[in-house]
Amino acid sequence: MATHTGGLTGTHEEAATGTGPATAVRPAAVRTRKLVRRFGDRNVLKELDLTLAQGEFTALLGRSGSGKSTLLRAVARLDHTVEGSGELTVPDRVSLSFQDSRLLPWLRVLDNVVLGLRGPQAHERGLTALAEVGLEGRDRSWPHELSGGEQQRAALARALVREPELLLADEPFGALDALTRIRMHGLLRELYERHRPAVLLVTHDVDEAVELADRVLVLEDGLISVDLAVDLPGPRSRRDPRFQEYRDTLLNALGVTQPHTTYEEKETHVPHA
Ligand SMILES: Nc1ncnc2c1ncn2[C@@H]1O[C@H](COP(=O)(O)OP(=O)(O)OP(=O)(O)O)[C@@H](O)[C@H]1O
Numbered sequence: 001m002a003t004h005t006g007g008l009t010g011t012h013e014e015a016a017t018g019t020g021p022a023t024a025v026r027p028a029a030v031r032t033r034k035l036v037r038r039f040g041d042r043n044v045l046k047e048l049d050l051t052l053a054q055g056e057f058t059a060l061l062g063r064s065g066s067g068k069s070t071l072l073r074a075v076a077r078l079d080h081t082v083e084g085s086g087e088l089t090v091p092d093r094v095s096l097s098f099q100d101s102r103l104l105p106w107l108r109v110l111d112n113v114v115l116g117l118r119g120p121q122a123h124e125r126g127l128t129a130l131a132e133v134g135l136e137g138r139d140r141s142w143p144h145e146l147s148g149g150e151q152q153r154a155a156l157a158r159a160l161v162r163e164p165e166l167l168l169a170d171e172p173f174g175a176l177d178a179l180t181r182i183r184m185h186g187l188l189r190e191l192y193e194r195h196r197p198a199v200l201l202v203t204h205d206v207d208e209a210v211e212l213a214d215r216v217l218v219l220e221d222g223l224i225s226v227d228l229a230v231d232l233p234g235p236r237s238r239r240d241p242r243f244q245e246y247r248d249t250l251l252n253a254l255g256v257t258q259p260h261t262t263y264e265e266k267e268t269h270v271p272h273a
Pocket of ligand 1: 039062064065066068070072269
């Protein structure tokens, strides 16, 4: 985003007040105030404040178990426990995308994409969405006839055909091989540029976050600990020294000193594009 300044823009306090440059630019798509989620005596979200601007692409990083999915579920209004805990404002049209494409196996690909859509244009819109994600001619296929990457493409088509104001994606590429993943990054960014929903992408992959997002948040100890504006022109190259600076900043914030790509040891190393 042009108005972002780059560099670490916030600490707990600054990010929590929502006064940083990343949030001052456009009207809010998502706003949480003092969101709390406890599991037993474990406080996973601790009065968490978050503002996502309309049309802003934000990535959310954090160690395993830090509460990323919990936050996403809260914003998706899938977690009614959290709703009463504080203020939560989200747009009407929200689409979700997960690591598992969650296509219904008994429906053909097009029927999955348009499931729940009403109106005479639904069929056409579904076909257009499939073409947009490179699945032209696969509308009559069954989900099991698609590769993992193709299934994720279909899931993206299903998400975008609803013209969401907010796209919530929980590690959507986590199960894909490295090459497919890199291709999907390009596709997601392209679709984002065209449709401009606000995006909240949960990922374990620091490179993925810097490559795709205009703002990267780190969730730590129940709060947003880092709010980093990524001011890099597209297409972004992982070899760009400024890309590496952002990556190192985030890895440091995550407490990782080794300059490798991901901070989850179990994750596959993603080669540089
Ligand atoms: N339904 C639940 N019941 C009890 N504890 C839960 C439940 N859901 C999540 N938790 C706990 O809340 C914490 C945060 O979980 P969450 O899945 O949000 O983390 P995460 O950051 O998305 O982790 P990962 O990166 O490993 O996917 C974890 O300690 C988890 O065990």
